[in-house]
Amino acid sequence: MAFGLWAFLSIADEMAEGETRGFDTAVMLAMRTADHNDPVGPAWFEFAVRDITALGGYAVLSLVTLIAVGFLIATKKYADALLLFAAIAGGDLLSESLKMGFARPRPDLVAHVVEVSSASFPSGHAMVSAATYLTIGALLARVQERRSVKTYIHVTAVLITLMIGVSRVYLGVHWPTDVLAGWCLGAAWSILCVTAAGWFARQRSATLSA
Template sequence: MLDDIRSRFKLELGSVLALAVIAAGLFVFVRIADEVVEGDTHGFDQKILLALRTPGDLANPIGPPWLEGVMKDLTSLGSFTVLTILTLSAILYLVLDGKRGAAALTAASIGGGTLLSGLLKMSFDRPRPDLVAHLVDVHTLSFPSGHAMMSAVTYITLGALLARVSAKRRIKVFIVGLGILLAVVVGASRIYLGVHWPTDVLAGWAVGAAWAMLCWEVARMLQRRGAVEREPEEGVPESAT
């Protein structure tokens, strides 16, 4: 009886937290988008980009020479190629492990996020920054940042997926935290390299996190219905669940 109450409380608390993150992410995105459309973010965006460049030489970023190389390496972690390889690898692993429900959900979550990112870019049609030199090649629209959004979607989704295979709470926190950290550094690298306005990245993080949490909540609902494999409970071996 007591275990049932605890389990129900954890499910309800998790749903409340997920809905709070979704609502907060959508609220932040809408506010930023509204300000961008009105042109009210231009001063803020310019100030941040200029602060990251050497005064008098806007083609030269601040910091030691090796930092630019590090940022280019980090930004590649949010590229379409890298994220696709990671996603396909995770899906293949799940299929081989017999977790077809989780594999299908992963494909739908990340595939849907990719489609949403493209639709949002076309809807807002914001050009890339022309204030400073671009330190990497870019060919798409600017708002929201696809790297920031898809890094949040992919790394948080895959982090939550990997966390499901462990029953230890500290391992779950570490894996999901690592996914969030990767999304943050990828987005920050886009600003440093001058290929996105800061508000592009902030909006990408917001909507990406909201989408990832929405997919996570859907996964929890499907788990309760038996459509997706359940995660092991803390202190219980996976073979016993």
């Protein structure tokens, strides 16, 4: 958690000083053909990336959150349900607040393949998807007994988060450092919330056994 927060602050500091422009430009242009408005790959791949990026959109994340919270309530895990809702809502609020604070313009180097309206830093898709999928993954893995199942759940959550972030750069709507910062802070936030949930669960268990 501390590493994620430190990494976010380091990226934010470098970005504010203009030191990330070279890195951002090189990575973004690597995802373009000679025509900077044309992403590399066939048309079907671009459509697939648009579908992937939708996994980090507010509509999908809200639906995933409601389904997960509903499941936790149905299984009488009320504390976990509250924690999950607070983690995702808090992550979104933090993301939007930081966007307004940094007010970094969206990339102007290439054409945007999808419509965007908010500021660029940090990437809301990267940050909130990390907070959502990593937290859900951690809660699901916690109740599994087999290590292989736990690993599968964690790896799946991480891969979904990574794909969503990369899709934002590919589609030209975020600088790479926007996404890196979003991943770092979203993961740190998720770890904080999951750690808090574990602490409350141990306290509740100790109280019931006393």
